[in-house]
Amino acid sequence: MELTGAEIFVEALKREKVEYVFGYPGGAVLHIYDALYKQEDVQHIMVRHEQAATHAADGYARASGKPGVVLVTSGPGATNAVTGIATAYMDSIPLVVITGQVPTNLIGVDAFQEVDAVGITRPCVKHNFLVKDVKDLALTMKKAFYVATTGRPGPVVVDIPKDVTANKAEFDYPETISMRSYSPVVPVDLSLVETAVDYLLQAKRPMIYAGGGVILDNAAEELIELTRLLGFPVTHTLMGLGGYPATDDKFIGMLGMHGTYEANLGMHNCDVLLAVGARFDDRVTGNVDKFCPTAKIVHIDVDPSSISKNVKVDVALIGHVSVFLRELIKGLKARKQKPDPEALAEWWKQINEWRSMDCLKYDRDSERIKPQYVLETLYRITQGEAFVTSDVGQHQMWAAQFYKFNKPRRWINSGGLGTMGFGLPAAMGVQLAYPNDTVVCVTGEGSIQMCIQELSTIKQYGLPIKVVNLNNGYLGMVRQWQEFFYQRRYAMSYMESLPDFVKLAESYGHAGILVTKPDEVEAALQEAMEINDRAVFLNFITDPEENVYPMIPAGGGQNEMILV
Amino acid sequence: MRHIISILLENESGALSRVAGLFSARGYNIESLAVAPTDDPSLSRMTIVTSGTEEIIEQIVKQLNKLIDVVKLADMTEGAHIERELMLIKLRAEAEQREEIKRLVDIFRGRVVDVTTETYTVELTGDSDKLDAFINAIGKMQIIEVVRSGSIGIARNGNSLVL
Numbered sequence: 233m234e235l236t237g238a239e240i241f242v243e244a245l246k247r248e249k250v251e252y253v254f255g256y257p258g259g260a261v262l263h264i265y266d267a268l269y270k271q272e273d274v275q276h277i278m279v280r281h282e283q284a285a286t287h288a289a290d291g292y293a294r295a296s297g298k299p300g301v302v303l304v305t306s307g308p309g310a311t312n313a314v315t316g317i318a319t320a321y322m323d324s325i326p327l328v329v330i331t332g333q334v335p336t337n338l339i340g341v342d343a344f345q346e347v348d349a350v351g352i353t354r355p356c357v358k359h360n361f362l363v364k365d366v367k368d369l370a371l372t373m374k375k376a377f378y379v380a381t382t383g384r385p386g387p388v389v390v391d392i393p394k395d396v397t398a399n400k401a402e403f404d405y406p407e408t409i410s411m412r413s414y415s416p417v418v419p420v421d422l423s424l425v426e427t428a429v430d431y432l433l434q435a436k437r438p439m440i441y442a443g444g445g446v447i448l449d450n451a452a453e454e455l456i457e458l459t460r461l462l463g464f465p466v467t468h469t470l471m472g473l474g475g476y477p478a479t480d481d482k483f484i485g486m487l488g489m490h491g492t493y494e495a496n497l498g499m500h501n502c503d504v505l506l507a508v509g510a511r512f513d514d515r516v517t518g519n520v521d522k523f524c525p526t527a528k529i530v531h532i533d534v535d536p537s538s539i540s541k542n543v544k545v546d547v548a549l550i551g552h553v554s555v556f557l558r559e560l561i562k563g564l565k566a567r568k569q570k571p572d573p574e575a576l577a578e579w580w581k582q583i584n585e586w587r588s589m590d591c592l593k594y595d596r597d598s599e600r601i602k603p604q605y606v607l608e609t610l611y612r613i614t615q616g617e618a619f620v621t622s623d624v625g626q627h628q629m630w631a632a633q634f635y636k637f638n639k640p641r642r643w644i645n646s647g648g649l650g651t652m653g654f655g656l657p658a659a660m661g662v663q664l665a666y667p668n669d670t671v672v673c674v675t676g677e678g679s680i681q682m683c684i685q686e687l688s689t690i691k692q693y694g695l696p697i698k699v700v701n702l703n704n705g706y707l708g709m710v711r712q713w714q715e716f717f718y719q720r721r722y723a724m725s726y727m728e729s730l731p732d733f734v735k736l737a738e739s740y741g742h743a744g745i746l747v748t749k750p751d752e753v754e755a756a757l758q759e760a761m762e763i764n765d766r767a768v769f770l771n772f773i774t775d776p777e778e779n780v781y782p783m784i785p786a787g788g789g790q791n792e793m794i795l796v
Numbered sequence: 797m798r799h800i801i802s803i804l805l806e807n808e809s810g811a812l813s814r815v816a817g818l819f820s821a822r823g824y825n826i827e828s829l830a831v832a833p834t835d836d837p838s839l840s841r842m843t844i845v846t847s848g849t850e851e852i853i854e855q856i857v858k859q860l861n862k863l864i865d866v867v868k869l870a871d872m873t874e875g876a877h878i879e880r881e882l883m884l885i886k887l888r889a890e891a892e893q894r895e896e897i898k899r900l901v902d903i904f905r906g907r908v909v910d911v912t913t914e915t916y917t918v919e920l921t922g923d924s925d926k927l928d929a930f931i932n933a934i935g936k937m938q939i940i941e942v943v944r945s946g947s948i949g950i951a952r953n954g955n956s957l958v959l
């Protein structure tokens with residue numbers, strides 16, 4: 233039977249078992265909305281801004297491991313979605329984003345609400361398509377899901393002109409697909425596994441540095457097994473948190489610009505580094521010329537272009553993280569050998585010495601609410617079981633440092649692009665994926681205002697999200713840099729004319745709680761956890777000039793940390 | 797170092813801009829770029845002449861391979877290969893200069909393909925160095941217009957860049 237393009241689109245979503253489409257209607261996608269209206273399998277979540285649609289789909293994808301789906305109209309709908317697409321791209325999150333387009337006969341004439349969506353999104357997608365003929369639509373949708381979810385995942389945009397959604401074609405949706413120009417699974421070369429095992433066994437001062445690839449490839453179990461087998465210390469990037477349990481003794485904290493003293497010094501002094509699904513980002517390496525000066529580096533990554541891009545590595549294991557971790561485990565077990573126990577004990581002694589510096593210490597007797605205390609308490613009250621999304625800034629770093637993630641996919645943040653405004657819409661996607669779990673959005677008074685309109689969406693769908701607003705009255709991270717590097721000239725980092733967040737939340741139909749004293753923090757959080765019929769906005773008035781420590785200044789080496 | 801990278805590309809709209817966009821976004825050099833369909837109309841062959849350190853060339857190759865529209869590629873410079881570029885060049889050629897110019901064209905194995913009372917238009921093929929050498933030999937004063945196709949390349953021996 234022939235279907236319209238709009239119907240083909242909806243059928244394709246069903247075949248892909250899509251639960252939710254996050255979107256916003258407009259002229260170019262009206263046929264599609266009509267087709268969505270006539271069915272009940274795919275639920276459309278109506279956001280208040282297209283940026284939020286992409287972040288919500290992104291949060292859904294990060295938490296569930298399934299691709300997030302977005303539907304926006306042409307022109308401004310597409311451009312509003314770009315920030316979210318770029319956010320997903322930087323963190324390798326699988327999204328399929330459908331943008332409406334003006335009818336094919338109007339493409340190129342500056343028609344109403346026409347933008348070159350394929351052109352605008354090209355640098356921030358894994359791939360994109362313009363569907364010019366309805367006969368190509370089903371196959372293109374299949375390709376979009378396939379490309380987005382395989383290999384190194386990423387966002388894929390499908391631009392569909394309005395007439396294509398009205399025209400009819402036979403619906404033929406392939407079960408599987410292969411593309412001659414795309415092979416997501418690089419043939420695994422096992423010949424280097426033995427070399428890697430040699431390095432690991434000879435190590436005297438080893439480190440495991442694991443990133444978002446562990447989460448994306450669901451390789452936490454393998455990482456845990458390998459780490460325990462070896463007895464090595466393990467550190468996570470911002471994107472890797474939750475891969476290895478944070479409360480386990482082998483975990484020495486996050487590394488990088490705001491990483492722990494022990495993790496960064498461990499990196500700086502190690503002799504063998506096993507990098508797992510991490511990409512040697514500049515926020516991790518600091519000055520690359522000073523990075524891990526004495527280490528031999530073994531790098532596992534699914535993306536060949538990540539290998540030796542920023543830092544030259546000695547052994548490259550190109551392929552899925554889980555596959556190579558299993559191979560390493562197998563290789564190690566076969567050898568019946570262990571790394572030198574004396575050297576390892578010596579190394580742990582050194583690491584524990586660094587650890588005893590207690591680099592995350594803060595003033596626990598302060599009259600003011602310390603943001604770190606809020607997050608510690610949040611961790612305690614939720615028993616580490618919450619899904620935590622965050623925005624970007626100091627609060628993000630504190631959340632990463634103080635909430636101990638023991639499970640993967642619980643920590644949801646924009647690491648690569650650092651997108652303020654991500655946290656709240658992302659929390660919507662997470663809560664939809666896990667309706668019965670606690671979802672907390674840790675944010676600041678700056679970031680939250682970038683997508684605050686989503687409180688309305690949250691009301692509409694009854695999502696009991698807990699917003700933890702660490703309100704320091706400043707764009708705190710900007711202020712911190714200005715304090716350290718611009719002699720306290722606080723240019724534009726003070727947030728003037730803030731709304732009354734409690735009233736604001738209430739006007740959207742949510743609960744609002746103002747917290748001004750440290751001894752109110754715990755009770756307020758407890759109270760918030762009890763409210764489950766709407767969202768709760770906790771407005772914590774925190775110490776305005778608290779800083780995130782440790783800090784590696786831009787251009788510094790990993791051993792050049794500013795400590796509290 | 798200068799590298800000649802040959803790419804088999806899906807012959808689809810937008811494929812060219814993906815490659816060009818990659819080079820500009822990541823700050824890689826393009827000295828020249830030539831592209832046309834192959835005997836298989838679904839495939840284009842693109843030749844990019846670029847330069848950079850070994851690390852940069854490695855990244856260029858990897859990043860190109862990552863593009864979904866890139867089916868296959870090879871760095872011609874890694875092995876024996878033939879490089880050719882076509883140039884059409886219009887020269888001032890008045891009566892007394894004609895003999896001299898003609899001789900130079902012959903030395904370079906070019907051909908005069910169009911003649912007016914004041915000009916010669918010359919067709920010349922060869923590697924880029926040869927075309928440069930001709931331009932130098934003829935001298936700036938003589939040149940009215942230069943069109944170069946950008947280099948294309950093909951591997952010698954049995955190495956072929958095909959599906």
Ligand SMILES: Cc1ncc(C[n+]2csc(CCOP(=O)(O)OP(=O)(O)O)c2C)c(N)n1
Pocket residue numbers: 623624625626627628650651652653675676677678679680702704706707708709710
């Ligand atoms: C969209 C966007 N614009 C600007 C920035 C730059 N930036 C990074 S952190 C930050 C301050 C964030 O302030 P706030 O949300 O109040 O959090 P705090 O640092 O105070 O915890 C800014 C402006 C950004 N990351 N994203």
